[in-house]
Amino acid sequence: MLAALAAAGALLLSACGGETTADSGAGETAAATGEFPTTGSGVVNVYNWTDYIDPEELKRFTAETGIEVILDTYDSNETLLAKLQSGATGYDVIVPSDYMVQQMVDLGLLQNIGVRSFPNGGNIKDNLIDVYWDSGRNYTAPWNYGTTGIACNFVAEPECANIKSWKDYFTAGLPKMDSLKDQVEVVSAALRATGVAGDDLCTTDTAKYIAAEELLAGFKPAVIESDGGIERVTAGTSNIRHAWNGSTHRMTVENPDVQCIYPSEGLNLWADNLAIPVGAPNLDNAKIFINWMMGPQAAGAQSNFSGYDNGIKGSDAFMDDSLKTDPAVVVPADKEALISPLPNCGEEARELYTQVFTTWTTGQ
Amino acid sequence: MTVTTSTPKSGSTQRGNRARPGQSSPKLAYLPIIFLAFAIGIPLLIIVVYSFLEKPSQGTGVKWVFTTENYKALFIQQKLDGTTALDTRYLKVLWTSFTYSLITTTVTLILSVPVAMWIATRDARRRTLLVALVTLPFWISILIRTYGMRQIIADEGPIGKFLGLFNIDWSILYSPPATILGLIYVFLPFMILPIYASAERFDFRLAEAAYDLGAKKLTVVRKIILPAIRPGIISGIALVFIPALGSFLQSDMLGGGKTNMVANVIANNFGQARNWPFGSALAVLLIVLTLLFVLIIQGISQRRGDKVELV
Numbered sequence: 001m002l003a004a005l006a007a008a009g010a011l012l013l014s015a016c017g018g019e020t021t022a023d024s025g026a027g028e029t030a031a032a033t034g035e036f037p038t039t040g041s042g043v044v045n046v047y048n049w050t051d052y053i054d055p056e057e058l059k060r061f062t063a064e065t066g067i068e069v070i071l072d073t074y075d076s077n078e079t080l081l082a083k084l085q086s087g088a089t090g091y092d093v094i095v096p097s098d099y100m101v102q103q104m105v106d107l108g109l110l111q112n113i114g115v116r117s118f119p120n121g122g123n124i125k126d127n128l129i130d131v132y133w134d135s136g137r138n139y140t141a142p143w144n145y146g147t148t149g150i151a152c153n154f155v156a157e158p159e160c161a162n163i164k165s166w167k168d169y170f171t172a173g174l175p176k177m178d179s180l181k182d183q184v185e186v187v188s189a190a191l192r193a194t195g196v197a198g199d200d201l202c203t204t205d206t207a208k209y210i211a212a213e214e215l216l217a218g219f220k221p222a223v224i225e226s227d228g229g230i231e232r233v234t235a236g237t238s239n240i241r242h243a244w245n246g247s248t249h250r251m252t253v254e255n256p257d258v259q260c261i262y263p264s265e266g267l268n269l270w271a272d273n274l275a276i277p278v279g280a281p282n283l284d285n286a287k288i289f290i291n292w293m294m295g296p297q298a299a300g301a302q303s304n305f306s307g308y309d310n311g312i313k314g315s316d317a318f319m320d321d322s323l324k325t326d327p328a329v330v331v332p333a334d335k336e337a338l339i340s341p342l343p344n345c346g347e348e349a350r351e352l353y354t355q356v357f358t359t360w361t362t363g364q
Numbered sequence: 365m366t367v368t369t370s371t372p373k374s375g376s377t378q379r380g381n382r383a384r385p386g387q388s389s390p391k392l393a394y395l396p397i398i399f400l401a402f403a404i405g406i407p408l409l410i411i412v413v414y415s416f417l418e419k420p421s422q423g424t425g426v427k428w429v430f431t432t433e434n435y436k437a438l439f440i441q442q443k444l445d446g447t448t449a450l451d452t453r454y455l456k457v458l459w460t461s462f463t464y465s466l467i468t469t470t471v472t473l474i475l476s477v478p479v480a481m482w483i484a485t486r487d488a489r490r491r492t493l494l495v496a497l498v499t500l501p502f503w504i505s506i507l508i509r510t511y512g513m514r515q516i517i518a519d520e521g522p523i524g525k526f527l528g529l530f531n532i533d534w535s536i537l538y539s540p541p542a543t544i545l546g547l548i549y550v551f552l553p554f555m556i557l558p559i560y561a562s563a564e565r566f567d568f569r570l571a572e573a574a575y576d577l578g579a580k581k582l583t584v585v586r587k588i589i590l591p592a593i594r595p596g597i598i599s600g601i602a603l604v605f606i607p608a609l610g611s612f613l614q615s616d617m618l619g620g621g622k623t624n625m626v627a628n629v630i631a632n633n634f635g636q637a638r639n640w641p642f643g644s645a646l647a648v649l650l651i652v653l654t655l656l657f658v659l660i661i662q663g664i665s666q667r668r669g670d671k672v673e674l675v
Contacts, residue, residue: 078636082424107423181621183636206444213444222538225621237519237537347421354637355444362453362629364622 036119036291037284043068044285047083047091049272050075050227052144054305061292067285075226076182084109089279092286098271099344101133101140110139111276113287120294120312128311131271133344140273141290142311144303147267147331147339148185150240151229151248155257157239165264166193169240170219177221178229178238183357184342185268189242190216190356192265198340202349209352216360224361233258246307248328253307260328262335268342271311408651415644424638434645454629454646458653461626464540464615465608468547469555472604473597475548476555480596481589483556484563495560498553506550510617513546517618538620546614551607555600562596598665606654626650 046053050073058069072091074080077100084094084104096104104110115121115137116129128142150169152160157176163169166189180186188201190212196203223238230247232238234254243251243260251258274293276286292298299310300318309329316324323329331339345353415434417426441451483494501509515521517537524534536542566589574584590597612627619625626646633643 076636078424078638082634082638085424103422181636206446210444221620223620223622225616235518235520350638352444354639358629358632358637359453361622361632362457362624364624 037288038119038291039065040067040285040288042282042285043070044092044282044289045070045072045090045280046093046289047072047074047080048093048095049073052095052306054301057298057301057305061289061298065288065292067288069289081109084277089277090281091277092280092282093289094275094277095143095272096140096275097273097342098131098133099342101273101275102344104275104277105134105139109277111278111280111283112138113276113290114138115141115290118287118291118294120291123294123296123299123312123314125311125313128271132341134273140275141294143272143274143293144246144306144308144310145269145271146245146308146329147269148180148189148242148244149248149267149328150261150263151233151243151251151258151328152241152261153233153236153239153255153258156236160240160259160261163240163261166190167215167265169193169242169261169263170215172240173218174240175222176237176239178223178225178232178241179219179221180229180242180244181224181226183353185242186216186360187212187353187356188268188342189263190219192263195265198266198338199343202343202345204346204348204352206352209356213356213359216356217363219360220364224364230254244308245328249307249323249326252326252328253322262331262338264338266338266340269339270342411644411647411651414641415648417641419639419641424634424640426641431641434641435649437642438645438649454626457624457626457629458649460624461609461611464544464547464611464625465605467544468551468608469601469605471544471548472552472555473600475552476559476600477593477597480556480559480563480593483560484566485568491564495557498556498560501550501553506613509550510546510613513549514617517542517545537618538622540619540624543615543619543624546618547608547611550611550614551604554603554607558599558603559593559596562593566592594668595665598661602658602661606657609654609657610650 044067046069048071052073053071058071062068074083077097080094080096081100081104084091085107101110116124118141121137124137124142128145129137131137134140150163152163154160157174159172159174163172170190170193187209191201191203191208192198194208194211194215196208196212223232229238229241229243230250233241233243233251241247245260248258248260252260274290276283276290280286293302294312296312296314297318299312299315303310303315303323304318304320307323307329309323327335414426416430416432418429418431418433419425420427437451438454439451441449441453443449479498483491483498486494514537517523519535519537521537527534536545570592571584571588574588575581579587610627611625612631615622615625615628627650630643630646630650633639633646637643
């Protein structure tokens with residue numbers, strides 16, 4: 001846990017570090033393995049989050065490798081897990097988040113592909129190699145990562161200036177408030193608001209959940225939905241939203257009045273990963289796809305599309321300036337201490353999360 | 365494969381086996397019955413079985429251990445402080461679903477009777493056109509239509525802009541009224557069509573005769589017209605109320621995604637909460653309540669001697 005925390009801090013410090021060892025690293029590894037295929041034929045079935053991958057980049061991938069991409073999308077880690085566990089074997093590449101990777105490895109759903117032996121395996125940012133969910137990167141390659149904070153339209157809602165914490169957010173009682181429909185994010189934010197530290201979010205102390213439940217009882221946002229938040233905030237339907245930082249970045253680009261808020265109790269850091277499920281029909285194509293996405297240019301273009309930073313060295317050379325200067329994306333130095341990774345809670349804590357979330361949503 | 369056997373051979377007419385007009389070999393029904401048995405029966409069976417199983421300690425799905433805890437959990441809450449209490453959360457959600465469906469049914473009924481009667485009294489050519497217009501929404505996916513509704517009733521949508529000209533504040537999206545509006549919009553044709561089917565068969569000369577014989581207008585409606593279209597009304601109520609009870613999309617998209625109908629809670633249990641057994645128990649409860657409603661409707665219609673068969 002402490003190691004993961006340290007990694008998280010370092011990761012953000014280097015978020016805009018501009019390391020340039022990418023090319024040499026890639027060359028060496030490629031020479032070592034010798035015969036990693038770079039082109040293929042047929043298809044690769046990619047199962048990714050909604051609105052998370054640049055269609056133009058997929059076209060470029062097909063042009064360079066001869067492999068056609070078939071894209072399907074999901075809206076939560078749980079949907080992905082349910083689909084894999086119900087026996088779906090048609091997918092070659094999936095994009096689970098940190099805690100979900102650990103669960104999937106435990107359940108034997110992912111293939112050990114030795115990502116660091118890939119030609120681009122040396123491109124992984126140093127602090128993203130020994131992560132708690134896949135130490136040494138045997139199963140997964142890093143994809144995008146980000147934080148979950150608050151997006152606020154400071155012009156349409158002057159009260160934004162008074163929202164400094166999760167507690168302020170949950171008790172503001174303003175119109176046009178908007179919440180994620182994500183039980184881990186909502187309940188962990190409520191726990192932070194009631195005094196639970198970032199490294200204690202998997203606590204099984206029920207008293208802490210009772211406090212969170214009581215806080216949430218008074219929180220009645222106009223909308224509880226994970227999808228479509230960018231459209232709602234830029235259209236003015238919502239003014240304050242519990243939001244992933246990439247979404248906040250895309251809102252700010254559309255409407256500069258929208259700015260991110262770093263709640264004083266701390267924020268969750270999450271990291272998505274590319275992985276190959278057991279039973280993938282096109283294993284070679286899947287490896288080619290993951291390796292290609294670990295190239296600095298592809299990773300940079302992906303960040304430009306999604307609004308999130310990525311785990312590939314040298315990709316910032318290909319990233320838009322608007323991304324590199326947005327405090328929503330690149331965490332300001334004085335806010336770094338607030339960030340802590342979302343841990344993989346045990347069954348008992350997850351059950352408590354479900355309890356609190358159910359009581360909150362059914363009490364709306 | 366079985367289709368060929370269902371066509372009566374010409375030779376059979378002589379033995380008098382040929383189906384009388386309007387009748388046909390029951391074999392024609394075998395294939396659809398088998399299909400329905402698979403498409404409805406098996407999923408239903410899975411849901412019932414799952415509702416009596418435990419959830420696994422990791423991941424989704426079920427653990428093959430028998431339990432009745434899922435049904436207890438519908439009504440009894442293990443509170444976070446360790447005490448148990450009557451759990452009103454799911455009862456409230458069911459009550460909300462019930463009231464939304466009831467309002468939807470009532471409003472669609474009030475809107476549909478005049479529309480259906482009006483269509484039924486047009487000449488044949490215009491009737492065909494008008495019925496086609498009523499079914500026009502079916503040409504477009506319900507999801508697209510609900511998105512369309514969202515644009516129309518949004519604060520900054522056409523209605524909001526128009527009312528804004530008169531300084532009238534318009535804010536309905538992401539509220540229970542928006543959910544109900546969406547339900548009414550989607551289910552209206554399901555009420556109009558069966559009532560129209562009844563009204564079309566009605567001999568309007570009977571109404572004229574009653575009027576000529578001195579009955580007041582309201583009496584004609586009450587004593588002549590309404591009894592004649594009652595089978596259509598009962599079918600319409602069943603076709604609207606039952607699916608409305610299990611609606612998911614409208615509360616999700618127009619109600620702001622706040623879990624306020626039972627189908628949304630079921631979906632959450634199969635998704636984020638990862639509790640398939642409990643979701644199944646809730647689904648079974650919904651099925652039982654729906655069945656109860658169907659039986660009530662059937663009881664009423666049978667007592668009245670109407671020919672409405674729902675089960």
